[in-house]
Amino acid sequence: MLPASCSHRLLTELQGALGACQRKEKELEQSIARCRVLLQPWEVPHPPSPEPARSPETEPAFTAHEPAPKDVKELELLTQALEKALRVRKGISPAQSEQSASSGKTAPPLVTAQTDLGARPRTSNPKACVPAKPPTTSQRASSRLKKPARASCHREKASRNALTHSKQSDNSAPIKGPDQLCPLPSQGQVPGLPTSTSVSVLREAGATGPSHGPEEEKTQTGLTSETFTLKEKGTQLQLPPFYKKIASRNSRLWAQVQHSQSSADTDVAAAKARFLERMKVTFDLPGPAVSLAEIQEEVNRLDQACHLLTQHLEETLDMNGEAATASLSWEQEYHRLVTLEGLQTAVEQHLLRLQELQEAEEQWLGPRPVESSPWGSALCLGGEGSSGSTGHLVYSSVQELQTVMALKLQVAMLKQQIHLEKVLMEELLPLVKSESPAGPAQLALYRAIHSQLCEAGECFSILVRDEPSV
């Protein structure tokens, strides 16, 4: 068992390190979850009513996708079947044809819609299908017309509710559908998608929706909806215009703010400095000149300085690797010498400054108390404010991004590792020096310490008791 104070310190440090890692892990998990949600197919809620004749005018913003050959075949089969059915029906009810004429406008998009069973919306030739079978669809159309508007109105209500969320007022040409069906403003039926100029995307998507209605009126509305995946159609997305307006105003304002900061006003700066001076004169509380916050900041700065100086030292000493000193040129030798001496002076200065800061801190906090107060975690004493305008970190491949992030993490982990190694050395090495006649428990301790300190806990040495044979 380790002595109590040693255990205490080691546990504090280790749990601090573990806590930091867990926090980072949680952050990463959250970010990953968010990305995954976006990469899965987006649910596109159904618009309830069929699209009347706007398809000839609706030119989808994106490039047309040709229907798969399988779909073309299906389309042909279907139209043939419908033809047959219509011929049969024609014989039965000539009266139906009047209705079909009135709803003739709805037919073409319905045809195209129906044939696009789950395929991507296409601009291609509604006309090709239109002359094919306007009458054939009349049966369907009429059946749909008669179809209880219940389902459609229900769906429409759902989408109307969704509508109220988006406050788009542009593009709101209401579709004049057949009277039985509730008219619906064209835009915003699919609130999940942006609705500016690529509204036609939605319309096409909407057009496919009702085609499935008669077949699957019982099934849920969302099931057979057009799936939107970021992978396939991400490039067609557009940010909503109201957002664009606000965001552009935002970036313009930030640019102005930055500009105003760079062209600083000397009068104001002088006035502020004067005010600060006058206030300082009135400070009448006793205490060292440097405040606690400043002490903390300077300590951080010195820490960073130490880190950089160490790095510079390593690089200087490693300049020629293990080459013999004779191979170093005169300049290099001298350069090295001067650098090392310079580093030495810098370190001395830093140590002096640290000493001053320590004295000042003691004045603030009084003689160091033995016990720490219950607030273990510190309120960060106000770091430097970061500038609001962010630059851009540009990467050009996923490998680059992975490399840079992995390196950042690796540097942080190495710093953690080095710190822990130093703590372990401080706490455990004294234990090792103490006793010489070693019992088995002691030997186990030495073995563990050796493995941890020297091999980062990955390998163990073997200790063999060498008993003199009797």
Add this chain to the structure above:
Amino acid sequence: MGRQDRRQDRRQDRRQREELGPRALPKAISALSRALGGGPSPETFRQAKFDLPEAVSELWSLLFSLLWLIHQEGVVTPREPPDALEGQIRFVKWALRCHGYGRRHFYQFPEVGSCELLLAFSWLLVYFNLPERFLCLNCVHQGDNVRICSCKELARYPVPLTLGPKRSVDIHYIQWLLGRLRFQWRSLYASQQEQCTLLNKIHLYTRGCHPERSIGHLSVPETELLRFPESSKQLLQQLESENSCLEAFLEWKHMELAYWQWMDTVLDASPVGVPNTGKQDVFLPEILEYRSPKYITGEMDRVRKNLEALRQRLQEAVNQQRAAWHAKVSSCSQRLTRLPELSSAMMKEIQETVGCELVALEQDCGVKSWSHGLQRLVFREAEESGSSGTYPVTKVIQVLRREEASLKKTFRRLQEECKQELAILAHGLEGVIWILPPYLRR
């Protein structure tokens, strides 16, 4: 912009300032209040100048909200802000004390005059560069932001121990914890790689969608805006309020001088050096209340030990190098009459170069060459020359690799040190043969 344009701007600014009449001050104050997200009215400020008690509570809450916001930056475990005015006042006094605000009258207990509060507020404005900092702290992040510098990754904050008082543990428990930590590192690495792939996918798939040409693709928050338009309301509201704060800030910038001239008059008017009347005690806030002294002094000890270790190493290295240099010089001068290779001019030159390098190092300590702030990740495939404000990732990778190499060397050096110490021990053990593990040269 040409010099003429800049002169014109300056003239325009001056003219705008000269237009500051008596109405300028209330406008300035109201702009300031709006820039800080809605503060007290100019009337409150006027009342404060005359030390009227009506302004006290508003000014306290203003001070508290600003200081609390500033101190939340970078806090690992966010805590609940104190609700009651009592707690808020204590916090404000503590914070100002830690930052060195030393007006005795401010720390009076129980009552503090509103003029004092006004002075404290103005001091905060200067000391923390407040309206700008407030805007930066509250700015809405629309992009996928990362930090370039790695100092805040895995930042270590001392955790209050849940252990009972001074329980002692076995070394194996420590080893187990260290093993857990190693495992954590590995899983962190894997998670981060995954995150990068996913981010890159989203950037790839949304190419061409962003209104700004220089960015070109959507970020995760922006894509979420499209996916979940219901949640976009909140983002929009935040953006709009930020816009109004920014506009108010720009107004304030024009009229700032009037405010500082007025504060001069307030300072003149306030009684300075008035001796403490017996009733009011000065109650200095207990600094230890919010901050564990072990944390501050612990940090300082750590830095001191590092610096001292560095000093020792440098001493050895310098001695070694000096010896080598003298050996070289003497061996050369024995053979030749003069130093062939190194003239004094060249020595001076080398000294200057080294001097510049070290100064650059020092400056790096103070201000990192890259900002500590957040940068927006932008995916750009083509090899375009970087415009200002863009950091190519390749440079960052270079710097990080150097740092990584140096840290690895430090770590190995520490391990070597331990090995030597333990080797001494191993030799000293009687009756035990110590077989070292097979070395796997990594």
